Amino acid sequence: MRLSRHILRSAVLVVAGIEQAWGQTVLDTGSTLSMDGIYYYFPGKAFSHGHANVYTAASAGSKSSAKGLIPVTVINSAAANFNLAALESTVLGFGQQDDVWGENFLSAIILQGTSIQGYTESTVNVLNRTSTLTTVQSPTNIPQGPYFISATGDLYQPYRLYPDTEGAFTQPMGPFDATTSTFAALPATVPGIASPGVAVPSRLYYTKTASQPLAGVRTGIKDIFDIAGLRTSNGNRAFEDLYPPRNATALPVQRLIDAGAILVGKMKTSQFANGEIATADWVDYQEPFNPRGDGYQDTSSSSSGQAAGWVVIRGWTWLWGQILGAVVRDPAIWTAASSVMYQEALTFFPQFPPKLQTIGFPTPDTTAADSTEAEANVILLAFLAKVESFLNLKSEPVNYTARWDRVKDPSLPSLDILLNRTYPTLISKEQTKLVRDPFYADYAAVNDDRVPFIDPVPKARWAFSDSLPASELDVAIANKNIFQNFWETYVLPAGNNDTEYCSESIILYSSGVNIFYRNTYLDPPKPPFGFDDSQISIFAEVPDFVVPLGSAAYNSTITNHTEVLPVSVDIIGKLLRILSRSL
Numbered sequence: 053m054r055l056s057r058h059i060l061r062s063a064v065l066v067v068a069g070i071e072q073a074w075g076q077t078v079l080d081t082g083s084t085l086s087m088d089g090i091y092y093y094f095p096g097k098a099f100s101h102g103h104a105n106v107y108t109a110a111s112a113g114s115k116s117s118a119k120g121l122i123p124v125t126v127i128n129s130a131a132a133n134f135n136l137a138a139l140e141s142t143v144l145g146f147g148q149q150d151d152v153w154g155e156n157f158l159s160a161i162i163l164q165g166t167s168i169q170g171y172t173e174s175t176v177n178v179l180n181r182t183s184t185l186t187t188v189q190s191p192t193n194i195p196q197g198p199y200f201i202s203a204t205g206d207l208y209q210p211y212r213l214y215p216d217t218e219g220a221f222t223q224p225m226g227p228f229d230a231t232t233s234t235f236a237a238l239p240a241t242v243p244g245i246a247s248p249g250v251a252v253p254s255r256l257y258y259t260k261t262a263s264q265p266l267a268g269v270r271t272g273i274k275d276i277f278d279i280a281g282l283r284t285s286n287g288n289r290a291f292e293d294l295y296p297p298r299n300a301t302a303l304p305v306q307r308l309i310d311a312g313a314i315l316v317g318k319m320k321t322s323q324f325a326n327g328e329i330a331t332a333d334w335v336d337y338q339e340p341f342n343p344r345g346d347g348y349q350d351t352s353s354s355s356s357g358q359a360a361g362w363v364v365i366r367g368w369t370w371l372w373g374q375i376l377g378a379v380v381r382d383p384a385i386w387t388a389a390s391s392v393m394y395q396e397a398l399t400f401f402p403q404f405p406p407k408l409q410t411i412g413f414p415t416p417d418t419t420a421a422d423s424t425e426a427e428a429n430v431i432l433l434a435f436l437a438k439v440e441s442f443l444n445l446k447s448e449p450v451n452y453t454a455r456w457d458r459v460k461d462p463s464l465p466s467l468d469i470l471l472n473r474t475y476p477t478l479i480s481k482e483q484t485k486l487v488r489d490p491f492y493a494d495y496a497a498v499n500d501d502r503v504p505f506i507d508p509v510p511k512a513r514w515a516f517s518d519s520l521p522a523s524e525l526d527v528a529i530a531n532k533n534i535f536q537n538f539w540e541t542y543v544l545p546a547g548n549n550d551t552e553y554c555s556e557s558i559i560l561y562s563s564g565v566n567i568f569y570r571n572t573y574l575d576p577p578k579p580p581f582g583f584d585d586s587q588i589s590i591f592a593e594v595p596d597f598v599v600p601l602g603s604a605a606y607n608s609t610i611t612n613h614t615e616v617l618p619v620s621v622d623i624i625g626k627l628l629r630i631l632s633r634s635l
Contacts, residue, residue: 104205197256234281267312290504319357
C-alpha cells in the first residue's frame with residue numbers, strides 16, 4: 053500500500069507561528085491523501101481524540117504511515133457471540149456498501165462494544181491482511197467505517213475525492229460545520245484538467261432513522277439555492293462575485309440537511325435557470341458534458357449539472373437537487389425527500405387511479421421515422437404493457453387539444469394560440485422584476501453604473517419582457533388559469549373518492565430520443581414561444597415525474613459508432629399528491 057500526503061493549507065504547527073508573529077487569522081483547511089491511487093480529503097479538525105494506544109500498536113508493524121497517519125477501520129457490534137467469521141463478514145459488507153472504505157483501511161481495527169469470542173491475540177487476519185486489533189468493550193459515539201489515525205491518537209474521517217469529469221459542479225463543498233451551521237468551499241483538487249475534487253464521506257457513518265430518512269444520501273444542489281457559507285451564482289459570474297457568501301440556507305435545502313442528506317456541492321445551471329444550449333448560449337460557464345451517448349449531446353438546460361453529475365459518483369445512491377424539480381434517480385429516496393420537503397402539503401394515497409391515459413404514445417402500428425425511434429417505441433410499448441398489467445387496466449389515448457376544441461368557450465382560440473406567449477411572458481415578467489432589476493441596481497451601485505454581462509438567452513427574454521406592457525402579465529396568468537381549469541375539469545379531474553386515490557387517471561407521455569449535438573451552431577436566441585406537452589405541468593400545476601426506461605441506439609457523427617441515448621416516460625398525476633404503491 054502506498055500512502056502520500058499533500059497539505060492544502062499551512063499546517064497547524066506553522067499557522068500558530070504565523071498568527072503569533074503577524075496577528076493574522078490562518079486556518080487549517082485540511083489535507084489530501086493519495087492511497088493506492090485513490091485520493092482522499094480530510095478536514096483539519098479531528099473527529100475523535102485519545103486513541104494513542106491504537107496508533108502505537110498499528111505503527112509497530114505498519115509501513116503505510118505518511119506524515120504519521122495510518123488508515124484504520126472502526127467496527128461496532130453489541131453481539132455477545134461475535135467471532136472471527138462475523139468480523140470477516142462485517143468487513144466484506146463494508147466493501148459492498150461503501151466506496152470510501154477499502155481493504156487498505158485494515159492496517160488496524162478498532163472493535164467497539166464487544167470482543168471476538170475466545171480470541172486474545174493483538175493481531176487478526178482479515179481478508180488475507182494482518183490487522184492490529186484494539187477492543188473497546190463499552191460502546192462509544194464513533195461511527196463505524198474508515199478513519200486515519202495520527203501519532204497523537206486523533207481520528208480523522210476521510211472523504212473520497214472524485215474528479216468532476218463532466219464539469220457538473222460550480223462549487224464542491226467541504227464538510228458541514230455544526231458549530232456555525234455553515235458550509236465552506238472544498239479546498240481540494242484531483243489530477244486532471246480543470247478537475248476539482250468532489251468529496252463524499254463514507255456511507256457507513258450514517259444510519260437512517262424516522263427523523264433522518266435521508267441520512268448519508270449524497271446530494272447536489274442546483275446553484276440557484278442559497279447555502280450558508282457559500283456564494284450563489286445563478287449561472288452568472290457577475291452575480292456570484294457581487295454578493296457575499298450567504299448567511300442562511302434556503303428552506304428546501306435546510307429541510308434536506310435536517311433529514312440527514314449530505315451536501316457535496318452546488319451544481320451548474322443555465323444562467324438564471326433559463327433555457328440555454330451548449331454551443332452558442334453558455335458564455336459565463338461551460339455547459340456540463342453529457343455522460344450518455346457519445347459524450348457530446350446537449351445536456352439541456354437549468355438542471356444540466358444534476359443530469360451530468362451522477363457520473364461523478366457513479367454506481368452509488370445519490371440524490372440530485374433540485375428536489376423542487378423532482379430530479380431524483382431513486383423512487384424510494386424521492387418518497388422520503390418529498391415527504392421532508394413538502395411535509396403537511398403532501399398527501400399519500402393507498403390506491404392508484406382507476407384509469408390510465410397516454411398522450412402521443414406509439415402504437416404497434418406506428419411507423420417510425422428511423423431505427424432509433426423504432427427502438428424507442430419498442431421500449432415505450434413494453435413499459436406501457438407492464439403498467440397495464442400491474443394496474444389491471446387498458447390504457448386510453450387522450451387528445452387534449454381536440455377535447456379543448458370541443459368544450460372551450462367559442463370566444464377562445466385554439467390552445468397553441470392561447471398559450472403561445474403565456475410561458476415566455478410569465479417567466480420573463482417575473483424574472484425581470486424579482487431578479488434582474490435588483491441585480492442591476494446592486495451591480496451599478498458598486499461599479500460606476502455599469503451593467504453586468506448577461507448571457508444571450510436571458511438577455512433576449514428580458515428584452516421581450518421590456519417590450520410588453522405590465523398588463524400582459526395579468527393576461528398570461530389568466531390564460532394559464534383558463535388552461536388549468538380546463539385540465540382539472542375535462543382531462544384530469546379529482547378522484548370520486550378523494551381519500552383512496554388522488555385523481556381519476558394517470559397520464560403518460562414521452563419526448564422520445566433527442567439527438568442534439570452540442571457542436572451545432574444555432575440561430576440567435578428568441579423567447580420560447582409555443583406550447584407542448586412538457587408545459588402541461590407548468591400551467592395545470594400538476595407533478596410531472598420522468599422515469600428512465602431503457603436506451604435506444606443512434607449513429608453518432610461524433611464517434612462514427614453506434615451509441616445509445618435514454619428513453620423515458622413522463623407520468624402526470626394530481627397536484628402534489630403521491631401514489632404510495634410502487635411499480
